[in-house]
Amino acid sequence: MDPTMAHETMAHATGALTQAPGRAPLRVALLGCGVVGSAVATRLVEHAYDLAARVGAPLELVGIAVRRPQRPRPDVPVDPALFTADAEELVTRADIVIEVIGGIDPARGLILRAMEHGASVVSANKALLAEDGPTLYAAADAADVDLYYEAAVAGAIPILRPIRESLAGDDVRKVLGIVNGTTNFVLDKMDTSGAGFAETVEQAQALGYAEADPTADVEGFDAAAKAAILASLAFHTRVSSADVHREGITEVTAGDIQAAKEMDCVVKLLAICERVTSADGSDAVSVRVHPAMIPRSHPLASVRDAFNAVFVEATAAGPLMFYGRGAGGDPTASAVLGDVVAVARHKVAGGRGPGESAYADLPAVDMGQALTRYHISLDVADRPGVLAQVATAFAEQGVSIETVRQQVAPGAGERAKLIVVTHRASDAALSATVDALAGLDSVDDVASVMRVEGD
Amino acid sequence: MDPTMAHETMAHATGALTQAPGRAPLRVALLGCGVVGSAVATRLVEHAYDLAARVGAPLELVGIAVRRPQRPRPDVPVDPALFTADAEELVTRADIVIEVIGGIDPARGLILRAMEHGASVVSANKALLAEDGPTLYAAADAADVDLYYEAAVAGAIPILRPIRESLAGDDVRKVLGIVNGTTNFVLDKMDTSGAGFAETVEQAQALGYAEADPTADVEGFDAAAKAAILASLAFHTRVSSADVHREGITEVTAGDIQAAKEMDCVVKLLAICERVTSADGSDAVSVRVHPAMIPRSHPLASVRDAFNAVFVEATAAGPLMFYGRGAGGDPTASAVLGDVVAVARHKVAGGRGPGESAYADLPAVDMGQALTRYHISLDVADRPGVLAQVATAFAEQGVSIETVRQQVAPGAGERAKLIVVTHRASDAALSATVDALAGLDSVDDVASVMRVEGD
Ligand SMILES: NC(=O)c1ccc[n+]([C@@H]2O[C@H](COP(=O)([O-])OP(=O)(O)OC[C@H]3O[C@@H](n4cnc5c(N)ncnc54)[C@H](OP(=O)(O)O)[C@@H]3O)[C@@H](O)[C@H]2O)c1
Numbered sequence A, B: 001m002d003p004t005m006a007h008e009t010m011a012h013a014t015g016a017l018t019q020a021p022g023r024a025p026l027r028v029a030l031l032g033c034g035v036v037g038s039a040v041a042t043r044l045v046e047h048a049y050d051l052a053a054r055v056g057a058p059l060e061l062v063g064i065a066v067r068r069p070q071r072p073r074p075d076v077p078v079d080p081a082l083f084t085a086d087a088e089e090l091v092t093r094a095d096i097v098i099e100v101i102g103g104i105d106p107a108r109g110l111i112l113r114a115m116e117h118g119a120s121v122v123s124a125n126k127a128l129l130a131e132d133g134p135t136l137y138a139a140a141d142a143a144d145v146d147l148y149y150e151a152a153v154a155g156a157i158p159i160l161r162p163i164r165e166s167l168a169g170d171d172v173r174k175v176l177g178i179v180n181g182t183t184n185f186v187l188d189k190m191d192t193s194g195a196g197f198a199e200t201v202e203q204a205q206a207l208g209y210a211e212a213d214p215t216a217d218v219e220g221f222d223a224a225a226k227a228a229i230l231a232s233l234a235f236h237t238r239v240s241s242a243d244v245h246r247e248g249i250t251e252v253t254a255g256d257i258q259a260a261k262e263m264d265c266v267v268k269l270l271a272i273c274e275r276v277t278s279a280d281g282s283d284a285v286s287v288r289v290h291p292a293m294i295p296r297s298h299p300l301a302s303v304r305d306a307f308n309a310v311f312v313e314a315t316a317a318g319p320l321m322f323y324g325r326g327a328g329g330d331p332t333a334s335a336v337l338g339d340v341v342a343v344a345r346h347k348v349a350g351g352r353g354p355g356e357s358a359y360a361d362l363p364a365v366d367m368g369q370a371l372t373r374y375h376i377s378l379d380v381a382d383r384p385g386v387l388a389q390v391a392t393a394f395a396e397q398g399v400s401i402e403t404v405r406q407q408v409a410p411g412a413g414e415r416a417k418l419i420v421v422t423h424r425a426s427d428a429a430l431s432a433t434v435d436a437l438a439g440l441d442s443v444d445d446v447a448s449v450m451r452v453e454g455d
């Protein structure tokens, strides 16, 4: 017998909602019934018994706002009369509002209106949280309601609650996240197949791992929004998408992937949130999204396909990693419903959960000030003095070299390859070094430049 | 500049405790100042500014109970007058009591007394929680205080809060945990060195990874306590150490490790909590600790040294993994202080966090009823009919074979090796099969028997 079936049968047998604790039901309004919303609605109905037992009161779905309320939705096991196009009205008659429409407007207005009317809000909307979180946090404070958004980062993976609560007695130093499944799928396939970027994106689209317009994913916008949310919580500081330096994976070549392989590394698109010391010696944060080489021995290196993972380094805890599915209806619904249970418990017991905290108020340094390491692969002339010339270009920018390796391909004539890995230096100095190298007459081509993370 | 230094300097510069939010301090009593307690005391003092900002009130350390209060403790940066041998008195004058003494008594009595006097309690005591959790949960309910114990399972890894809160809207199907660092260290070293158990334990003792008396670790008692705690939270059911089937790693041989290698597997001591269907078709749980082979491609397989990791399979979320340090003063203090901040926030804001929940009240099946898979390696006579005889022994117990592989070592004469991996069957049927195999005249030796998990 399928154990899920056994479970649902039990819920039925014991009477679901009606058998739940005697308290009056909490009214739940769902905004959006697409990939995530339909999974949320289904679980709300089919697992009503367990949800009620865990909350201490039944959850009653009072309405679902969609664009097209007349559209048949046979997969969503609810009374069709629950669908409405009038989201503005729906949010005024709920104790808990779940926002899974996405985008900035009308989601923002609906959330604000819901809170004004006393509802706690659960949202999966990373774009909105990263663009205008503070407006929403302030509104939640003013209305004395909860605003939870675990599903906004890394889908099913519990990561915001652990950072906000479990690590509240520790100091997060660094967060390295694989938080976009599409780009991880593409980079992983490039690694295993040796194929180029464009070809691999087409394959990902055919398999449903990339959208028809993959811009938000491959240009790093999605990861940047998540980086802003992670950094805000990790560093008790307000960080918005605009503070995040962003580079996507469109420029990553099969040659870069090959260069990483030769270093026993893989290329990943990372959301990086780091506590740093700024030029004047004060504390600051660096938040950025870019492709980087990480050693194959790093826990993040084995994150395959469209999986997500977040690596956290904290002073006392040391290294931690959280791994799981970053997207999809059911995984995202798991995170949404965890938040729904939490805010519902607060509605039952009184009180609110820990909200946003921005007391540390650290400035964000720009990318030039971030300390990074570069892997640079150069095609050079194979003659005496070239290495000295190259080394001088590094030295002039104050960049120190960790390793340099020279490769002479058989039959390459007078050409050779120089592979340089630097120590940590300011990104500005490193990028100035790359410019200087490109201008050297002994350098034919700067074949690959990539940052190195994870050691 | 070391960023930790910058941070501590900042705390000092801004006046630490005195600059914190204007609310009256919360009084914190620490019971125990050993490996964990000294790290907790140090962070409470050195990170007072951040803790106060995150809680919304300063935390004031009002006393530390130890066995030997006169003992100099130069590493603990507190007023020596704070040390006392009178824990009974100390717990009556605190808002929050941190219990890091360990063991059943006097820890239990002190926690009960603390709660009676209105204190919320944070404990790292897996032995006590697993033996007598319900008494403590009931006392916390009666006193309307919090009882948190994240540090009791897997040290620094946030795992109890994610299961209790983040997955509260989902259904956990299975938990597979590497929750004992000592045994993971030993098994990992046996895997890389090929050495035997006794020799590797000595090495672990020399390196400080195993205690002089390693019984609690290598016999699986420690992991069994953690399994009970994990299962209770995952399945909303009371599970105590006594419900956990327990096998340690003392019988694991170099031959078993080698057999696993040949299957492209590793051997791990796993805490396994599984939702199952019992013989009468109703829902139940199986909770057990035993060594098992897992495929090298499984996320748990790459957990090296003394690291811990917990793999969770939930219906909606799918697979999740949580990874980090499972022990040590600082990592454990991270978990303790996360709980301290949480219970302190509740003291400030009113209300309590979600407590224990046992509404599902599922029965535990015994080991014989658990469905497992076996890997069995047999030394047999190399003559016609042997395979048929062996296959019959499986069939007679209703156990179906997934793969069977025959190895004839060069120069082995008339001897061969049969390696059988079964499908899932009841553990009772599997162990009866092993007994039957041992009695066959064509079988010289049952060389290795190990359960297989993780697919
Ligand atoms: N998909 C994932 O795997 C995933 C993972 C994590 C987070 N998220 C986040 O979850 C949110 C929802 O994503 P999704 O993939 O479920 O989106 P989706 O499939 O496009 O669904 C959007 C839903 O919102 C409804 N809608 C759109 N505009 C509306 C309006 N003005 N008023 C009322 N309803 C409106 C749509 O109605 P119709 O059905 O009538 O078109 C649809 O039901 C987004 O914030 C996304 O970033 C998604």
Ligand SMILES: NC(=O)c1ccc[n+]([C@@H]2O[C@H](COP(=O)([O-])OP(=O)(O)OC[C@H]3O[C@@H](n4cnc5c(N)ncnc54)[C@H](OP(=O)(O)O)[C@@H]3O)[C@@H](O)[C@H]2O)c1
Pocket: B031, B032, B033, B034, B035, B036, B037, B065, B066, B067, B068, B069, B071, B087, B099, B100, B101, B102, B103, B106, B124, B125, B126, B127, B151, B152, B155, B326, B327, B328, B329, B332
């Ligand atoms: N160590 C870890 O890595 C770790 C990880 C997770 C959880 N834990 C749990 O944390 C707890 C503490 O472990 P630990 O390693 O810190 O233990 P420990 O180093 O042995 O320290 C025990 C402390 O308790 C004090 N103590 C003992 N009996 C006492 C009594 N009757 N009254 C008052 N104080 C008493 C001792 O005082 P003296 O200093 O005077 O001897 C000592 O300070 C245990 O429950 C353990 O399972 C430990």
